[in-house]
Amino acid sequence: MLKRLALLYFIGVFFACKTTRNQAKMSPEPYRPNFHFTPPSMWMNDPNGMVFFEGEYHLFYQYYPGSTVWGPMHWGHAVSRDLVHWEHLPIALYPDSLGLIFSGSAVVDWNNTSGFGQNGKPPLVAIFTQHLMEGEKAGRHDFQYQSIAYSNDRGRTWTKYRGNPVIPNTEHIHDFRDPKVIWNEESQKWLMVFAAKDQVKFWSSPDLKHWTHLSDFGKEWGAHGGVWECPDFFPMTVAGTNQKKWVLLQSLNPGSPNGGSGTQYFIGDFDGKTFSLDPACKESVSDGKALWLDWGRDNYAGVTWSDIPKPDGRRLFLGWMSNWDYAMLVPTKNWRSAMTIPRELTLEKTSAGLRVFSQPARELKRMRKGSYNIERQEVNENLDISQKSGFSPANMEVELEIEIPEGAKTTFGLVLANTKGETYRVGFDAVKNEFFSDRTHAGQRDFSKNFAEKIHTATRPGSQQTIKLHLFFDVASCELFADDGAVSMTDIFFPSENFERIGIFAENGSARVVSGKVYQLQGR
Ligand code: FRU
Numbered sequence: 001m002l003k004r005l006a007l008l009y010f011i012g013v014f015f016a017c018k019t020t021r022n023q024a025k026m027s028p029e030p031y032r033p034n035f036h037f038t039p040p041s042m043w044m045n046d047p048n049g050m051v052f053f054e055g056e057y058h059l060f061y062q063y064y065p066g067s068t069v070w071g072p073m074h075w076g077h078a079v080s081r082d083l084v085h086w087e088h089l090p091i092a093l094y095p096d097s098l099g100l101i102f103s104g105s106a107v108v109d110w111n112n113t114s115g116f117g118q119n120g121k122p123p124l125v126a127i128f129t130q131h132l133m134e135g136e137k138a139g140r141h142d143f144q145y146q147s148i149a150y151s152n153d154r155g156r157t158w159t160k161y162r163g164n165p166v167i168p169n170t171e172h173i174h175d176f177r178d179p180k181v182i183w184n185e186e187s188q189k190w191l192m193v194f195a196a197k198d199q200v201k202f203w204s205s206p207d208l209k210h211w212t213h214l215s216d217f218g219k220e221w222g223a224h225g226g227v228w229e230c231p232d233f234f235p236m237t238v239a240g241t242n243q244k245k246w247v248l249l250q251s252l253n254p255g256s257p258n259g260g261s262g263t264q265y266f267i268g269d270f271d272g273k274t275f276s277l278d279p280a281c282k283e284s285v286s287d288g289k290a291l292w293l294d295w296g297r298d299n300y301a302g303v304t305w306s307d308i309p310k311p312d313g314r315r316l317f318l319g320w321m322s323n324w325d326y327a328m329l330v331p332t333k334n335w336r337s338a339m340t341i342p343r344e345l346t347l348e349k350t351s352a353g354l355r356v357f358s359q360p361a362r363e364l365k366r367m368r369k370g371s372y373n374i375e376r377q378e379v380n381e382n383l384d385i386s387q388k389s390g391f392s393p394a395n396m397e398v399e400l401e402i403e404i405p406e407g408a409k410t411t412f413g414l415v416l417a418n419t420k421g422e423t424y425r426v427g428f429d430a431v432k433n434e435f436f437s438d439r440t441h442a443g444q445r446d447f448s449k450n451f452a453e454k455i456h457t458a459t460r461p462g463s464q465q466t467i468k469l470h471l472f473f474d475v476a477s478c479e480l481f482a483d484d485g486a487v488s489m490t491d492i493f494f495p496s497e498n499f500e501r502i503g504i505f506a507e508n509g510s511a512r513v514v515s516g517k518v519y520q521l522q523g524r
Contacts, residue, residue, distance in 0.1 A: 029332075029333065029334060030331075030332070030333070031330075031331070031332045031475060031476040031494060032332070032335075032475070033338050033474040033475050033476060033477065034394070034395045034474050034475060034521065034522070034523045035084065035341070035364075035367055035395070035474055035521055035522065036321065036338040036339060036340070036341065036474050036477065037059065037078065037086050037318075037338060037339040038335055038337070038338045038339075039061070039063060039076055039088075039335050039337075040088050040335070041068075041334045041335050042063070042064060042065050042066070042067060042068055042334075042335055042336075043063065043064040043067055043068050043069055043070055043071065043328075043335075043336050043337070044061050044062060044063055044076060044320075044335070044336065044337045045061070045062040045070065045301065045320050045322070045327065045337060046061065046062045046103045046178075046230060046300075046301035046320050047059060047060070047061050047301065047302065047303060047318050047319065047320060047339055048060040048061055048062060048075055048103050048104055048105070048106075048128065049075060049092075049104060049105055049106035049126050049128075050105070050106070050303060050304065050305040050306065050318065051105075051106040051107060051108060051124060051155075051305060051306040051307050052305050052306070052307045052308050052309070053108050053124060053154060053155070053307060054154055055081055056079040056080070056081060056154065056155075057079065057080045057081070057083055057305060057316075057342075058077070058078075058079055058106065058124075058155050059077070059078045059079070059080070059086065059318070059339070060075040060076065060077050060092055060093075060106065060126070061075065061076045061077075061078075061320075061339070062075070062076075062102070062103060063075060063076030063091065065091065068332075068333075068334070068335060068336045069328045069336070070327075070328060072095050072100050072133075073095070073100040073101050073102055073131070074091050074092075074093060074094055074095065074100075074101055075091065075092045075093035075101050075126070075128070076091055076092070077089040077090065077091065077092040077155065079155070082363050082366065083316075083342045083361050083363040083364070084363055084364065084366055084367055089155075089156065090156075092126075092155065092158055093126065093128070093149060093158055093160075096130075096160065098130045098132065098145075098147060098164055098165060099130035099131045099132035099133065099135075099143070099144075100130065100131045100132075100133065101128055101129075101130065102128060102129035102130065102131045102144070102177050102178065103128065103129060103177065103178040103229070103230055103301065104126060104127050104128025104129055104146075104178060104179050104180070105126070105127055105128075105179060105180040105181050105303065105306065106124055106125065106126040106127070106155075106306060107124070107125055107127070107181050107182070107183065107190075107208075107306050107307065108122050108123075108124060108306070108307045109122050109123050109124070109125050109150075109208065110122045110183075113190070113206060113207045113208060114148075114150065114207050114208045114209060115207070116150035116152070116161075117152070118152045121152065123150045123151060123152050124150065124151045124154070124155050125148055125149070125150045125208050126148065126149045126150070126151075126158065127146060127147075127148050127166075127179045127180075127181045127192065127208065128146070128147060128148075128149075128179065129144050129145065129146055129147075129176070129177035129178055129179065129194070130144070130145055130146075130147045130164070130165060131143060131144050131177070132144075140172075141169075141172040141173065141174045142168070142169040142170070142172045142173075142176075143169070144169055144173075144174075144175070144176040144177045145165035145167055145168045145169045145176065146165055146166055146167035146177075146179045146192070146194065146211075147160065147161065147164035147165045147166060148160075148161045148164065148166050148208055148209070149161060161209065163209060166205075166208070166209055166210075166211055167179075167192075167203065167211050171196075173196050173197055174197065175195065175196065175197045175227050175228075175229075176194070176195075176196050176197075177194060177195060177229065178194050178195050178229055178230040178231065178301075179192050179193070179194040180192070180193050180194070180230075180231055180232045180233060180303055181208070181306075182233070182234060182306060184204075184272070186272060187204065187272045189204045189205060189206055190204065190205040190206070190207075190208055191203075191204055191233070192204070192205065192211065193231045193232070193233040193248070194231065195227075195228040195229050195230065195231050195250075196216070196228075197227065197228065198218070198219055198224055198227070198228055199216050199217060199218040199219045199228065200216065200217050200218050200228065200231045200233075200248065200250065201213065201215075201216050202214040202215050202216070202217070202233075202273075202274075202275065214272075214273045214274070215273055215274045215275070217248070217266075217274075217275045218248075218250065218266075221266065221277065221282075221285045221286065222250065222264050222266060222285045222288075222289075222290045223252060223255050223256075223262075223264050223288060223289075223290035224252070224255065224288065225252065225254055225255020225256075226252045226253045226254040226255040226261075227252065227253060228250055228251070228252050229251045229252065229253060229301060230249075230250075230251040230300075230301040230302075230303060231248060231249060231250050231251070232248070232249040232302075232303040232304055233246065233247070233248050233249075233270075233275070234246070234247060234304060234315060235247075235270075236315060236345070236346070236347040236356075237347070238347050238348070238349060238354060239346050239347060239348050239349070240349070241349075245267050245268065245269065245278060245347060245354065246267070246268055246269060246270040246275060247265055247266070247267055247345075247347065247356060248265060248266040248267075248268070248275060249263055249264075249265050249293060249302070249303065249304075250263065250264050250265065250266065251263045251264075251300055251301045251302070252264065253300070253324050254324070254325070256292070256297070257290075257292055257295060257458075258295060258296065258297050258454075258456040258457070259297055259323075259325060259450065259454075260297055260323040260324060260325035260326075260450065261297075261300040261301075261322075261323045261324045261325065262292060262293075262294070262297075262299075262300065263292070263293040263294060263299065263300065263301075263302055263319065264285075264290040264291055264292055264293065265291050265292075265293055265356050266281060266285055266291070267281040267291075267347070267353075267354050267356070268281060278353070278354060280353035280354065281353060281354065284352070284353065291355070291356070292458075293356060293358065293488070294319070294358070294488045294489065294490050295435070295456065295457070295458030295487060295488070295489045296437055296456055296479075296480070296488070296489035296490035296491040297323045297325070297456060297490075297491055298321045298322055298323055298340075298477070298490045298491050298492045299319040299320075299321060299340050299488070299490040300319055300320045300322065300323060300324070301319060301320045302317055302318055302319025302320065302340065303317070303318075304316055304317045304345065305317075305318075314344050314361075315344065315345040315346070316342055316343070316344055316345075316361060317342070317343045317344070317345050317358065318339050318340055318341075318342050318343065319339065319340045319490070320337060320339060320340075321337065321338045321339055321340045321477060321490060321492060322336075322337045322338075322492065325448065325450040325451070326447065326448035326450055326451045329447040329448045329451075330447065330448075330451075330492070330494065331444050331447055331494050338476075338477065338492075340479060340490055341360055341361070341364060341472055341479060342360075342361040342363070342364070343358045343359060343360055343361055343488075344358070344359050344360075344361050344362070345357070345358055346359070346485070348486075350461065350462070350486070351462075352461055355461070355486065357484065357485035357486055358481060358485045358488040359470075359481055359484070359485040360470070360472065360479075360481060364397075364472075367397075367519075367521040367522045368397065368519040368520075368521060368522075369519070369520045369521060369522050370391070370519070370520045371517055371518065371519050371520075372385070372388065372389035372390075372391060372517070372518045372519075373516070373517055374400070374504070374513055374515070374516030374517065374518065375513070375516075376512075376513060376514060376515065377512070377513050378510050378511075378512050378513075379412065379504050379505070379506040379510060379511050379512075379513060380506055380510045381505065381506065381507075382415070382503045382504070382505050382506075383503055383504040383505075383513075384501075384503045385398075385414075385502045385503055385504065385518055386500065386501045386502045386503070387501075389518050389520075391502075391518055391519075391520040392498075392500055392520070393416050393473045393499050393500070393501070393502035394473070394474070394475045394498050394499060394500065395473070395474060395475070395520060395521045395522075395523055396471075396472075396473045396502065396518060396519065396520060396521060397470075397471065397472050397473075397518070397519040397521055398414060398469070398470070398471045398473070398502075398516070398517070398518050398519075399468075399469075399470050399515075399516065399517045399518075400414075400468070400469045400470075400471075400504070400513065400515075400516045400517075401466050401467070401468050401513070401514040401515045401516070402428075402466070402467050402468075402469070402511050402512065402513055402514060403465055403466055403467070403511070403512045403514055404430050404467070404509065404510075404511050404512070405509070405510065405512075408430060408508075408509040408510070409430055409431045409508045409509050410430050410506055410507065410508055410509035410510060410511050411427065411428070411429045411430065411431070411506070411507045411508055412427050412428060412504065412505060412506040412507070412511035413425055413426050413427015413428060413436070413469075413504070413505060414426055414427060414469070414471065414502060414503070414504055414505070415502070415503055415504075415505050416442075416473065416478075416495075416499035416501065416502050417499060417500075417501040417502075417503075418443075418495050418496075418497045418498060418499050418500060418501065419497060419500075420443075420495070420496055420497050422441060422442055422443045422495045422496065422497075422499075423441050423442065424438065424439055424441075424442040424478065424493050424495070424499065425437075425438040425505070426438070426469075426471065426478055426480055426489070426491075427469070427505075428460065428467055428469075428482075429457075430509075431508075432457070433459060433460050434457045434458060434459055434460065435457065435458045435460060435480065435482050435487055435489060436455050436456065436457045436458075437455070437456045437478065437480065437489045437491045438455040438456075439451075439452050439456075439491055439492075439493040440452045440453075440454065440455060442493035442494070442495055443493060443494045443495035443496045444494040444495075444496060445494075452493075456489060456491060458482075458487045458489055460482070460483070460486075460487065461483075461486055461487065462483050462486055464483065466514055467482070467483065468482060468483050468484060469481075469482055470482070472521075473499075473502070474521075475498065476492055476493055476494055476495075477490070477491065477492045477493070478490070478491055478493070504516075
């Protein structure tokens with residue numbers, strides 16, 4: 001109670017101050033983010049077909065142009081040259097007699113193995129699941145299968161392959177979807193991973209048309225609280241070494257640590273046929289335990305871009321910033337859902353073994369318009385940032401390094417507030433050794449009982465004295481990258497009036513700001 005009173009005081013003092021700054025209430029399109037990708041209108045879910053080709057990052061996505069709730073799936077399409085600005089393009093793939101167009105991937109067929117190329121130029125090939133509604137309604141189990149399509153004009157128009165489906169569902173597995181394909185340098189063949197109920201299947205092909213089953217993985221490992229969907233599989237080099245490992249990303253719904261949809265991962269070796277877990281990873285993914293890519297509730301079905309040029313070499317990732325628990329109920333009007341910011345994944349050695357870290361893609365630095373330094377100081381209650389910097393947390397990046405005195409029981413973090421007394425809090429609890437994201441008082445929440453019933457938490461894996469928080473706030477979302485990406489947490493929220501106030505808070509003790517920087521980011 002005391003804490004909330006202190007907070008209300010903080011909010012009151014701020015809003016009592018006469019500022020010349022325009023205290024934006026709600027924009028004509030409430031909750032439309034400034035720098036996150038959203039569809040122009042209507043329903044969006046998973047990112048699909050992410051591929052880099054001729055200077056463009058392609059982002060296709062699960063799209064229903066007929067409504068703001070899920071419906072017959074198409075692939076929407078956008079391109080970007082810098083991962084910041086996105087150009088919307090016409091719908092790329094429409095449903096056909098074989099079914100709706102579910103999630104999948106795209107590759108550049110550099111050697112024209114498929115024969116789809118023209119005039120010596122490599123084609124783009126999309127590999128996706130088709131879902132036959134009629135089959136599902138008839139109670140059959142073979143209504144999902146894998147199909148392909150190709151483009152010879154930089155992804156602007158697509159032709160479906162006449163031999164579809166390229167992988168029929170002969171085993172009659174109800175959930176049989178979301179193919180992700182890469183070129184496997186070692187075997188000089190295409191490698192596909194897709195989800196089949198509670199495991200993944202690996203298939204191989206010389207030409208993207210003819211596929212052979214290699215192996216299955218996962219029945220006995222990791223979290224199984226829901227159906228497996230949208231896997232991704234790729235080699236990574238352990239940071240600072242030449243050691244190569246393979247990483248499997250695996251979304252599942254429900255079953256994530258803070259509820260609903262989430263993405264786990266596995267680390268191991270691939271011999272061209274079978275994926276075997278790294279011995280050190282086994283312990284972390286046995287008996288239902290899992291390694292989680294993100295501990296918030298709003299990063300799902302994320303996968304990585306294909307064909308990032310070798311000299312760049314990054315593993316760039318993007319996820320759907322929502323959760324099936326409430327995605328169709330969130331209070332946006334003309335569209336539903338945003339994507340996370342693009343992130344770079346790295347494989348790091350930690351005391352607990354190898355771990356996948358997430359960091360914002362460096363391109364996002366270009367969004368910075370102005371910066372404000374937070375001086376080294378002790379915070380005991382609340383330290384205002386917005387008033388001092390003149391920046392709005394509706395559009396902000398924060399970098400903070402904090403130390404808490406030995407043995408202190410401090411909880412500290414950032415608090416966003418508006419004149420309605422609504423708050424969003426994100427930070428670290430020293431007693432529990434947990435990062436947390438608290439949207440329980442952040443505005444609209446009654447649209448779903450699953451939305452804001454509890455504070456989301458993630459145990460801090462490291463024990464460095466300095467705790468690092470790197471955050472992105474964008475009208476209706478927060479993405480936290482803690483301790484250089486060891487923990488990430490992504491959450492959305494819906495204040496009934498924009499959060500215009502941000503401060504650092506410390507409770508039950510003090511926190512020392514070692515360094516801090518706030519950036520105002522470019523708007524729409
Ligand atoms: C994941 C998912 C995929 C499927 C798609 C349908 O969010 O359920 O498994 O392909 O969405 O839109």
